[in-house]
Amino acid sequence: MRTVAVVGASLAGLSAARALRSQGYDGRLVVIGDEPHRPYDRPPLSKEFLAGTLGEADLALESDDEDLRAEWLLGARAAGLDRTDRAIRLSDGRRVRADGVVVATGAAARTLPGTDGLAGVHVLRTLDDARGLRDALALGGRLVVIGGGFIGAEVASTAYGLGLDVTVVEAAPTPLAGPLGEAMGGIVSALHTDHGVRLLCGVGVKGLGGERRVEAVLLEDGRSIPADVVVVGVGARPNVEWLEGSGVAVDNGVTCGADGRTSLAGVVAVGDCAAWYDPRAGVHRRVEHWTGALERPAAAVAALLSSGAAAPGVPRPPYFWSDQYGVKIQFVGHTAGADTVTVVEGTTDDRSFLAVYRRGGHPVAVLGMNQPRLFTRWRKQLAHTTP
Amino acid sequence: MIPACRLADLPRGEAFRLDIDPPVSVFHTVDGEVFAIDDTCTHQDASLADGWLEGCEVECPLHASTFDLRTGAVDAPPAKLPVRTHEVVVEDGMVYVRLSTDAPNLPPCVTARLAGGPA
Numbered sequence: 424m425r426t427v428a429v430v431g432a433s434l435a436g437l438s439a440a441r442a443l444r445s446q447g448y449d450g451r452l453v454v455i456g457d458e459p460h461r462p463y464d465r466p467p468l469s470k471e472f473l474a475g476t477l478g479e480a481d482l483a484l485e486s487d488d489e490d491l492r493a494e495w496l497l498g499a500r501a502a503g504l505d506r507t508d509r510a511i512r513l514s515d516g517r518r519v520r521a522d523g524v525v526v527a528t529g530a531a532a533r534t535l536p537g538t539d540g541l542a543g544v545h546v547l548r549t550l551d552d553a554r555g556l557r558d559a560l561a562l563g564g565r566l567v568v569i570g571g572g573f574i575g576a577e578v579a580s581t582a583y584g585l586g587l588d589v590t591v592v593e594a595a596p597t598p599l600a601g602p603l604g605e606a607m608g609g610i611v612s613a614l615h616t617d618h619g620v621r622l623l624c625g626v627g628v629k630g631l632g633g634e635r636r637v638e639a640v641l642l643e644d645g646r647s648i649p650a651d652v653v654v655v656g657v658g659a660r661p662n663v664e665w666l667e668g669s670g671v672a673v674d675n676g677v678t679c680g681a682d683g684r685t686s687l688a689g690v691v692a693v694g695d696c697a698a699w700y701d702p703r704a705g706v707h708r709r710v711e712h713w714t715g716a717l718e719r720p721a722a723a724v725a726a727l728l729s730s731g732a733a734a735p736g737v738p739r740p741p742y743f744w745s746d747q748y749g750v751k752i753q754f755v756g757h758t759a760g761a762d763t764v765t766v767v768e769g770t771t772d773d774r775s776f777l778a779v780y781r782r783g784g785h786p787v788a789v790l791g792m793n794q795p796r797l798f799t800r801w802r803k804q805l806a807h808t809t810p
Numbered sequence: 811m812i813p814a815c816r817l818a819d820l821p822r823g824e825a826f827r828l829d830i831d832p833p834v835s836v837f838h839t840v841d842g843e844v845f846a847i848d849d850t851c852t853h854q855d856a857s858l859a860d861g862w863l864e865g866c867e868v869e870c871p872l873h874a875s876t877f878d879l880r881t882g883a884v885d886a887p888p889a890k891l892p893v894r895t896h897e898v899v900v901e902d903g904m905v906y907v908r909l910s911t912d913a914p915n916l917p918p919c920v921t922a923r924l925a926g927g928p929a
Contacts, residue, residue, distance in 0.1 A: 434887070464888050466873075471919070481918055486890045714874055717886060744872060751872065795871040796860035803862050 424522040424728070425450045428511055429493075430501045431527030432456025433465065435694025435716035437484055439525040440491050442724035452493040453519050455511065457500040457528075460550055461485060466713055468553040469577035470746050474584060475557065482550070501528065504669035509689055523727050525720070526666070526677055526685070526692035530659035530711065535569070537630065543637040544653045547574055556654065560585055564651030567591075567640045569628050571598030571612055573745045575656030580747040583620050590621040590648055592628060592640060604758045607778055607790050610771045614748045617774070623648075661696040661709065674698065676709040682735035683723025689730075691723040702737075704757065712743040739806045740788075750774050751795060755802045756788030764790075768797055777801065811899060811906040817844070818903060825859035825868075828907065832914050834896055835859040836905055837879055839866055845879035846896040846907045852915040853889035891915035 427443055429436045432454050440454055456462075463482040471477035496513070503512040510520040532546035545556045556578070560566065566582045568575045571593030579589050591598075599608035615622040623642070632639035632647060640648045661676040670687045672678040677685055677692035681700045685692050694716040698709040718739065725733040745752040758764075761780035769776030769792075777797050780788035786805055791798030812834075815826045820838045828834045833849035835858055843866070849858050851870040858877065862869035867885075869876045875889035882892040892915060897908040 438886075466888075477918060483890075484887045717874065742874070753872075795856065799860055799862050799869075799871040 424448065426453065426519075426521045427451070427523040427525065427727070428453045428455060428519050428521035429525040429527060430455045430511060431525075431529055431694065431696075432458070432460075432462050432495070432497060433527070433529055433694070433716070434462065434484060434713065435529070435720055436525070436527035437462040438717050439527055439693055439720035439724055440493055442721040443525075443728075444491055446721075446724055446728055448724075448728060450522075452491065453496060453521065454491075454493045455496045455499050455501055455513070455519065457498070458549060458551070459498040461495070461497070463550055465548075468550065469547055469574055470581055472553055473547075473557050473560065473578065473581045475561075479550070501665045504666055504671065504690075506670040506687060522689060524690045525723065525727065526663075526671070526690060526696060527694045527716075527720070528662040528665070528696045530661045530695040532655070532659050533657045535628065535631070535655050535657070538637075538655070541631060541633060541637050542635055543633070543651060544631065544655065546655050547578060548659065556652075559652045560587060562651070563587055565590070565649055566652045566654065567648050567650040568654045568656060569640065570656035570658070571595075571615075571622065571624070572656055572658065573599070573602075573743075575654065576612065576615070576747050577745060578654050578656060579615060579620055580618075583618055583748070587652075589615075590623065590640075590650075591615055592626065592642065592648070593622070593624045594627045596625040598622070598624065602758065603754065603790060604761065604764060604780070606764055611747075611752060611790075611792070614750060614774065618748050659695065659711065663696055674707070678707055679723075680726075680731075680735075682726035682731065682733070683719060684726050684731055689727070691727045693720045693723045699738075704759070710741050712741050714739075714742045740802075742802060751791075751793050753791040753795065753798045753802075754788065755798075756780065756786075756805055758788050761787050768794060811908045814846070814905045814907050816903055817900055817905050820844075820905065823863055825861075825863065826905075827857060827859040832916060832920070833857070834907055834909070836898065836907065837863060837868060839863065839879070841865075843879075844898050844900060844905060846898045847877065847879060847882055848893040848896075848914050848916075850893075850914075850916055850920060851875065851877075851889055852884065852891040852893055852917055853887075854917050855920050858893070 462484040500514040502514045532548040565588045597608045598612035627643040629641045672686035676698035683691040698707040740756045742755040775793040778790045789801040835849040856872040860871040876885045882895040894910045899906045
């Protein structure tokens with residue numbers, strides 16, 4: 424291979440570029456990113472960066488003396504992939520021909536239909552989003568967060584710390600029930616009410632009130648929640664439209680094998696846009712975790728450089744963390760199929776505990792609140808025992 | 811030199827945290843080697859003694875940056891700076907640490923707290 428193009432310049436793209444060099448690839452390396460910024464870390468955007476305790480320089484993912492010998496095309500959005508010569512078409516008309524392609528285009532925050540152009544309505548995905556939201560929160564007032572998932576919960580927690588009046592609206596009866604299950608979702612989301620943040624569950628959002636600026640969130644049960652700032656945290660959709668017609672199979676994200684290879688030879692996909700085959704579960708799963716974006720590119724690059732001859736390693740069980748109201752929340756594994764969840768250390772009332780999810784008696788997932796030491800032991804054990 | 815703990819009280823695969831400022835951790839690897847590094851991850855306030863010890867490396871319990879116990883070097887983000895390493899001496903079954911005179915690479919939140927600023 425003489426040219427490899429990495430499309431996407433966030434954690435997954437940077438990790439792929441690093442893996443290419445560390446695995447001995449010595450050819451031309453082009454990294455294409457739609458944002459104008461060098462790779463930066465997203466988790467602090469809803470936490471320390473939003474709170475103002477971390478600056479932009481602290482977000483940089485590259486070290487000062489790092490040189491990947493890459494050509495960086497930043498502020499350049501990929502618009503298409505031509506399968507005949509594996510060339511990436513950029514929105515500004517340029518083409519980048521490559522022998523190998525790493526798709527790392529991530530995901531975009533979902534928005535509420537019909538809210539475009541209404542001032543005071545934010546999503547949080549990019550550094551530019553975070554700058555805008557940070558400035559808005561600095562003015563204080565009433566914040567309504569639509570969506571009680573992790574991003575919404577972290578924004579609510581940070582805004583509470585900044586002194587705003589915060590309400591979280593969640594359409595499902597229990598927030599976080601998807602990733603954590605009903606019981607633990609209820610316990611973790613009780614952090615809001617512990618701190619006097621209003622949590623409204625089981626009610627959908629009908630629309631937003633206000634002419635040019637948002638003034639209220641209108642609920643389906645007829646209530647109207649006054650708002651100076653609204654954050655929409657209702658998930659993300661994979662950025663894969665640009666692959667249409669390329670021959671790269673796309674379903675919910677790029678459909679990949681257990682080593683990141685796509686349906687098109689010479690193209691692998693990593694990070695939030697990629698749905699890798701999970702041999703443990705027998706299904707394709709799009710994992711939107713930071714640690715997946717960090718760890719999986721090495722396997723995908725090995726597959727790319729060897730044309731699939733490299734045996735894929737068994738990926739570690741997916742791990743993520745969240746910080747809310749000063750509590751460290753850590754989770755590893757999958758709750759799908761778990762039949763029991765048991766608190767094995769601490770108590771849920773103290774918001775310091777460890778809970779183990781089991782299927783047929785075997786641990787399949789672990790949740791910790793303020794238990795990093797014990798959690799790490801369980802995480803290690805799960806990695807070594809999960810079949 | 812600072813006495814840390816008795817080697818017999820530190821099983822292989824375990825770590826002992828010395829509560830000095832900044833804290834230092836002594837690791838006893840599965841292969842029987844003993845190392846000492848700064849306990850605080852250079853990215854955020856997390857105790858590496860709580861981390862995932864594998865071979866001569868420890869992974870931060872929070873965000874998965876891995877530090878080499880021999881050199882202090884970090885392998886992957888989010889941490890970017892190495893931790894300090896300290897000399898270890900085992901004498902008569904006692905583990906001693908000779909502290910490095912280098913400046914520590916503490917995370918921004920801890921540096922701010924030590925400086926009396928907002929954490």
